[in-house]
Amino acid sequence: xxxxxxxxxxxxxxxxxxxxxxxxxxxxxxxxxxxxxxxxxxxxxxxxxxxxxxxxxxxxxxxxxxxxxxxxxxxxxxxxxxxxxxxxxxxxxxxxxxxxxxxxxxxxxxxxxxxxxxxxxxxxxxxxxxxxxxxxxxxxxxxxxxxxxxxxxxxxxxxxxxxxxxxxxxxxxxxxxxxxxxxxxxxxxxxxxxxxxxxxxxxxxxxxxxxxxxxxxxxxxxxxxxxxxxxxxxxxxxxxxxxxxxxxxxxxxxxxxxxxxxxxxxxxxxxxxxxxxxxxxxxxxxxxxxxxxxxxxxxxxxxxxxxxxxxxxxxxxxxxxxxxxxxxxxxxxxxxxxxxxxxxxxxxxxxxxxxxxxxxxxxxxxxxxxxxxxxxxxxxxxxxxxxxxxxxxxxxxxxxx
Amino acid sequence: xxxxxxxxxxxxxxxxxxxxxxxxxxxxxxxxxxxxxxxxxxxxxxxxxxxxxxxxxxxxxxxxxxxxxxxxxxxxxxxxxxxxxxxxxxxxxxxxxxxxxxxxxxxxxxxxxxxxxxxxxxxxxxxxxxxxxxxxxxxxxxxxxxxxxxxxxxxxxxxxxxxxxxxxxxxxxxxxxxxxxxxxxxxxxxxxxxxxxxxxxxxxxxxxxxxxxxxxxxxxxxxxxxxxxxxxxxxxxxxxxxxxxxxxxxxxxxxxxxxxxxxxxxxxxxxxxxxxxxxxxxxxxxxxxxxxxxxxxxxxxxxxxxxxxxxxxxxxxxxxxxxxxxxxxxxxxxxxxxxxxxxxxxxxxxxxxxxxxxxxxxxxxxxxxxxxxxxxxxxxxxxxxxxxxxxxxxxxxxxxx
Numbered sequence: 001x002x003x004x005x006x007x008x009x010x011x012x013x014x015x016x017x018x019x020x021x022x023x024x025x026x027x028x029x030x031x032x033x034x035x036x037x038x039x040x041x042x043x044x045x046x047x048x049x050x051x052x053x054x055x056x057x058x059x060x061x062x063x064x065x066x067x068x069x070x071x072x073x074x075x076x077x078x079x080x081x082x083x084x085x086x087x088x089x090x091x092x093x094x095x096x097x098x099x100x101x102x103x104x105x106x107x108x109x110x111x112x113x114x115x116x117x118x119x120x121x122x123x124x125x126x127x128x129x130x131x132x133x134x135x136x137x138x139x140x141x142x143x144x145x146x147x148x149x150x151x152x153x154x155x156x157x158x159x160x161x162x163x164x165x166x167x168x169x170x171x172x173x174x175x176x177x178x179x180x181x182x183x184x185x186x187x188x189x190x191x192x193x194x195x196x197x198x199x200x201x202x203x204x205x206x207x208x209x210x211x212x213x214x215x216x217x218x219x220x221x222x223x224x225x226x227x228x229x230x231x232x233x234x235x236x237x238x239x240x241x242x243x244x245x246x247x248x249x250x251x252x253x254x255x256x257x258x259x260x261x262x263x264x265x266x267x268x269x270x271x272x273x274x275x276x277x278x279x280x281x282x283x284x285x286x287x288x289x290x291x292x293x294x295x296x297x298x299x300x301x302x303x304x305x306x307x308x309x310x311x312x313x314x315x316x317x318x319x320x321x322x323x324x325x326x327x328x329x330x331x332x333x334x335x336x337x338x339x340x341x342x343x344x345x346x347x348x349x350x351x352x353x354x355x356x357x358x359x360x361x362x363x364x365x366x367x368x369x370x371x372x373x374x375x376x377x378x379x380x381x382x383x384x385x386x387x388x389x390x391x392x393x394x395x396x397x398x399x400x401x
Numbered sequence: 402x403x404x405x406x407x408x409x410x411x412x413x414x415x416x417x418x419x420x421x422x423x424x425x426x427x428x429x430x431x432x433x434x435x436x437x438x439x440x441x442x443x444x445x446x447x448x449x450x451x452x453x454x455x456x457x458x459x460x461x462x463x464x465x466x467x468x469x470x471x472x473x474x475x476x477x478x479x480x481x482x483x484x485x486x487x488x489x490x491x492x493x494x495x496x497x498x499x500x501x502x503x504x505x506x507x508x509x510x511x512x513x514x515x516x517x518x519x520x521x522x523x524x525x526x527x528x529x530x531x532x533x534x535x536x537x538x539x540x541x542x543x544x545x546x547x548x549x550x551x552x553x554x555x556x557x558x559x560x561x562x563x564x565x566x567x568x569x570x571x572x573x574x575x576x577x578x579x580x581x582x583x584x585x586x587x588x589x590x591x592x593x594x595x596x597x598x599x600x601x602x603x604x605x606x607x608x609x610x611x612x613x614x615x616x617x618x619x620x621x622x623x624x625x626x627x628x629x630x631x632x633x634x635x636x637x638x639x640x641x642x643x644x645x646x647x648x649x650x651x652x653x654x655x656x657x658x659x660x661x662x663x664x665x666x667x668x669x670x671x672x673x674x675x676x677x678x679x680x681x682x683x684x685x686x687x688x689x690x691x692x693x694x695x696x697x698x699x700x701x702x703x704x705x706x707x708x709x710x711x712x713x714x715x716x717x718x719x720x721x722x723x724x725x726x727x728x729x730x731x732x733x734x735x736x737x738x739x740x741x742x743x744x745x746x747x748x749x750x751x752x753x754x755x756x757x758x759x760x761x762x763x764x765x766x767x768x769x770x771x772x773x774x775x776x777x778x779x780x781x782x783x784x785x786x787x788x789x790x791x792x793x794x795x796x797x798x799x800x801x802x
Contacts, residue, residue, distance in 0.1 A: 016457050050477065056417050057481060058488035065487065068495050069480035072473040076451065079470035080458060086466065087459035094469050098499075099544060120544065143500060143521065 002167040003035040003125070007135070007157035011174040012231035013077050014044030021231060023084035025172065026130060030090060035125045037164060039135040039157035040081055042073025063108035067137070067147045071097065074134035074153070082132050092130040095120065097145070100131075102138030102156070104146045111146035113138060113155070116163040133160065151212025158215045162222035169219070169226050171211060176230035177238035178203070178210050181254040181396045185389055188397055192252065193236070194244035199252040202344040202378045216240065250354060251345035251399035256392045258339045260290070261313045262370070262382060264305040265320065267330030275304060277327060278320070285319050287312045291340070291373040291382055301330075305371065307340065307382060338370065339388040342380035343395055354399075355379050361398035367391050403568040404436040404526070408536070408558035412575040413632035414478050415445030422632060424485035426573065427531060431491060436526045438565060440536040440558035441482055443474030464509035468538070468548045472498065475535035475554070483533050494525050495533040498546070503539030503557070505547045512547035514539060514556070517564040534561065552613025559616045563623035570620070570627050572612060577631035578639035579604070579611050582655040582797045586790055589798055593653065594637070595645035600653040603745040603779045617641065651755060652746035652800035657793045659740045661691065662714045663772070663783060665706040666721065668731030671699075678728060679705060679721075686720050688713045692741070692774040692783055702731075706772065708741065708783060739771065740789040743781035744796055755800075756780050762799035768792050 006029065008022045022040075030036045041047075050069050054061045061069075075096050082094040101117030124131045135153025140146050148155050154171060161169035176191065178200065183189040195203075197220035204213045210228055219226050219240065229237035268274050275294065282289055287308055295303040308316050313334070320332055348354040358379055362369060367390065371382035383391055407430065409423045423441075431437045442448075451470050455462050462470075476497050483495040502518030525532045536554025541547050549556050555572060562570035577592065579601065584590040596604075598621035605614045611629055620627050620641065630638035669675050676695065683690055688709055696704040709717050714735070721733055749755040759780055763770060768791065772783035784792055 016454075019458060053481065054484050057420060058484045061484040062487055065480045065483045065495055068497070069477055069484070072476040072480075075473040075476070076470055079466045079473075080454065082466045083455050083459045083462040083470070086463055094466055096469070096546070145497070 003037065003164055004029055005037050005039065005157050005161040005164070005166045005169045007039040007153055007169070007171045008041065008081070008231060009153065009171075009173050010041040010044050010046070010077075012172050013040060013081060018231070019077075019080055019084045020088075022081060022172065023088055025231065026081075027085060027088050027090045030130050034167075037121060037125070037131045037133060037160050037166070038081070039133050039153050039160060040074060040077050041135050041153040042070075043077045043080070046073040046076070064144060067108045067145050070147055071134070071137040071145050074136050078132045078134040085130055085132070090130055091128060092132060093124050094132040094134065095124075096134045097137030097156075098139040100133040100160075102159070104138040104140050104148070106140040106142060106144075106146070108144075108146055110149040111138060111140065113148070113159050116159060118163050121160075121164065148214070151215070154212035154215030155218060158218045158222075158224060158226070161224045162218065166224070169224050171226055171228050172231035173210065173228060174231065175210060175228075176233065176235060177228050178240070178253070180252065180400045181392060182256070185256065186254070186393050186396045188393075188401060190400060192238050194239045194241060195252055196244055196346055197240060197242060198377055199344050199346055200240045202342070202375075203253050203255055211240070250347035250351050251343045252347075253345070254341070254343045254392055254396040254399070256339055256341050256388050258385065258388065259310050260307045260338060260340050260382070261310055262305055262307050262335040262338050263313070263316060263320070264303055264333040264335070265327065265329045265331075266303050266333055267301045268304060269328045270298075270300050270302045274302075274327065277323075278304060281319055281323055282308075282316060285312075285315055287316050287319075291371050291380060293371045305333075307338075307371070310336075335370075337385050338382050339385045340380050340382050341388065341391045341395055342378055343399060344378045345399075346377050348377060348379070357398055358395055361394040362391055365390050365394045367394070404438065404565055405430055406438050406440065406558050406562040406565065406567045406570045408440040408554060408570070408572045409442065409482070409632060410554065410572075410574050411442040411445050411447070411478075413573050414441060414482060419632070420481055420485045421489075423482060423573065424489055426632065427482075428486060428489050428491045431531055435568075438522060438526070438532045438534060438561050438567070439482070440534050440554050440561060441475060441478050442536050442554040443471075444478045444481070447474040447477070465545060468509045468546050471548055472535070472538040472546050475537050479533045479535040486531055486533070491531055492529060493531040493533060495535070496521065496525075497535045498538030498557075499540040501532075501534040501561075503560070505539040505541050505549075507541040507543060507545075507547070509545075509547055511550040512539060512541065514549070514560050517560060519564050522561075522565065549615070552616070555613035555616035556619060559619045559623070559625060559627070562625045563619065567625070570625050572627055572629045573632035574611065574629060575632065576611060576629075577634065577636060578629050579641070579654070581653065581801045582793060583657070586657065587655070587794050587797045589794075589802060591801060593639050595640045595642060596653055597645055597747055598641060598643060599778055600745050600747055601641045603743070603776075604654050604656055612641070651748035651752050652744045653748075654746070655742070655744045655793055655797040655800070657740055657742050657789050659786065659789065660711050661708045661739060661741050661783070662711055663706055663708050663736040663739050664714075664717060664721070665704055665734040665736070666728065666730045666732075667704050667734055668702045669705060670729045671701050671703045675703075675728065676705060678724075680707075682720055682724055683709075683717060686716055688717050688720075692772050692781060694772045706734075708739075708772070711737075738786050739783050740786045741781050741783050742789065742792045742796055743779055744800060745779045746800075747778050749778060749780070758799055759796055762795040763792055766791050766795045768795075
């Protein structure tokens with residue numbers, strides 16, 4: 001009858017009622033005769049609370065110890081979910097990351113999965129047990145606990161689906177699917193029946209927090225169809241897959257990202273190698289640079305602007321300030337007061353005029369564009385933060401209705 | 402310079418301040434040049450809260466899943482303690498039970514330690530790391546997490562001291578030593594400088610909740626001197642060891658135990674084998690029977706009374722009711738309204754008249770004795786619960802002043 005992997009996020013197991021909701025979803029699938037492996041996140045705000053507890057003791061705890069600390073959250077939720085399934089009268093076993101065979105690289109806090117040693121899970125499935133796996137964690141070759149970083153339980157689920165050749169990977173969450181835009185901001189937002197991996201990747205990177213990016217990359221790599229479904233009501237969600245059926249929509253979605261700061265290096269010498277120096281410096285500090293804009297050289301100098309996530313601003317600014325003399329730059333300009341609005345859709349590749357229509361929609365709202373970035377399936381603009389909501393609605397409604 | 406094992410209980414790491422207190426005690430010892438291995442309990446009420454959370458989901462969760470759940474508590478506190486030690490600038494690593502090499506028998510909830518595979522700990526000590534071990538847990542041969550039952554972190558500490566041949570095992574707690582009686586009940590209670598393992602075992606079994614009994618048994622077996630010390634103030638505590646220096650005291654301590662119920666089987670046939678049947682039946686249910694009293698046979702019948710812990714009452718009564726016909730008993734009588742008061746001391750072996758002096762003290766207070774039990778170093782009486790505090794004070798002051 002095959003095997004299904006299900007994943008329940010933190011809000012889907014946040015309290016006793018939600019734990020039983022999840023348990024009923026799991027046991028209903030089990031009763032239909034399929035093998036079930038479940039990945040589960042820590043309950044509700046547990047991870048945040050543990051981070052806060054550590055921060056009060058030590059503002060810069062080691063990543064190794066943070067992994068020991070945080071992985072306990074998923075261990076707790078996996079046991080509670082198993083205990084609920086026992087209460088419903090079904091055979092179940094919970095496994096921590098190391099018990100489930102997740103072997104990762106050695107870097108703590110954002111470890112990549114090397115392999116899953118599936119013997120234990122397969123053994124439990126042979127005994128007809130429902131298997132609950134604590135998400136977001138594994139062990140490295142030193143036998144230390146590692147975690148996959150935020151949203152890592154999605155990655156756990158997809159990796160399990162790939163390793164166990166599951167026929168389906170269902171991501172249960174507190175939304176009922178992937179929308180063309182955040183329904184809390186855009187009133188005309190529509191739920192999508194299907195979306196491609198690439199489109200989902202772009203949307204996820206833009207702040208549509210439905211799926212963790214690494215999990216979508218992995219699903220794409222192993223061609224595992226993901227289903228994003230509501231843990232609260234029983235209705236079809238959104239399928240994330242390689243190829244989607246033809247739809248009229250050019251654009252699959254629009255998104256706004258407030259987690260962005262613009263940094264500008266002013267008065268750089270207009271000579272080769274400067275951009276390389278800057279971005280290799282930032283890469284060395286593991287800073288994710290997004291939109292990059294280089295001014296045309298004038299009077300022998302030029303400016304380079306780029307965006308970084310808010311939480312990486314301080315590290316970036318510190319690194320750049322130190323390097324100012326060696327870069328030959330005059331000053332750094334910092335603009336916190338911005339946001340990024342983007343449209344995503346494979347359809348735009350073959351449709352000229354998409355960018356023009358987007359810019360027109362913004363112009364109609366009298367919104368000034370500070371920076372532009374385009375890819376084959378995405379157009380992003382950096383605008384003032386105060387214009388974000390109006391811009392997102394305008395752009396969304398220009399393409400989707 | 403040798404190695405010291407330290408153990409910090411739940412109250413000694415219950416909040417940020419206490420965690421730093423513990424961290425400073427640990428690093429002070431480390432700075433003196435010794436190797437340090439620490440066993441730590443879950444913070445404050447964590448274990449109770451996790452038990453309550455599980456109970457709300459399932460009144461009878463499996464012991465396997467409870468072990469997964471509860472062991473997370475010690476994992477969290479071990480990481481937080483390590484994070485505090487990092488903040489103080491010392492090299493440290495936390496290890497879960499399985500990482501620390503605790504291999505146990507397979508029974509969940511009260512697993513016995515089979516061995517400690519010390520390679521990992523020794524490796525960390527060779528690197529001059531302070532090693533924090535999550536208490537109360539190990540893994541069994543199936544690779545499943547097991548726990549040692551309540552107070553199991555004491556057992557972790559003593560087992561570590563034995564396996565690593567520690568020169569000392571210090572139990573840090575919220576009291577400053579072992580007293581001749583509970584100071585909250587007996588105003589004349591005195592702190593002991595030393596006590597033997599056997600005396601400590603009797604006191605612990607009687608409800609002096611300073612040390613977990615299994616840990617004292619293990620310390621006795623491996624002849625490891627335990628020091629019970631305050632985690633709050635720096636002063637000498639109590640040493641628990643094989644032989645103590647001569648003291649004038651006949652009696653090492655007095656204790657009251659409210660966790661006791663008297664069951665009586667009435668009208669048993671007065672023939673051989675009945676007691677064997679009853680107590681093998683109870684042993685099969687893992688019920689700890691304490692004081693046993695058998696009436697003199699009369700009219701061909703006799704009564705057998707005995708005490709059991711409060712939380713085992715229901716199981717015991719259920720098992721006995723089922724067996725009533727086969728035992729040939731008429732009825733079971735249950736008395737919840739009792740407590741046990743005891744005196745303990747190796748000195749009483751060679752001193753006749755100790756029992757008489759105890760009974761006289763109770764008689765002076767007009768307290769009726771329901772049952773009596775004696776051993777070489779202990780005399781216990783069962784009395785009405787309401788008389789407990791008066792009895793304890795009277796008995797204590799009759800011997801210790």
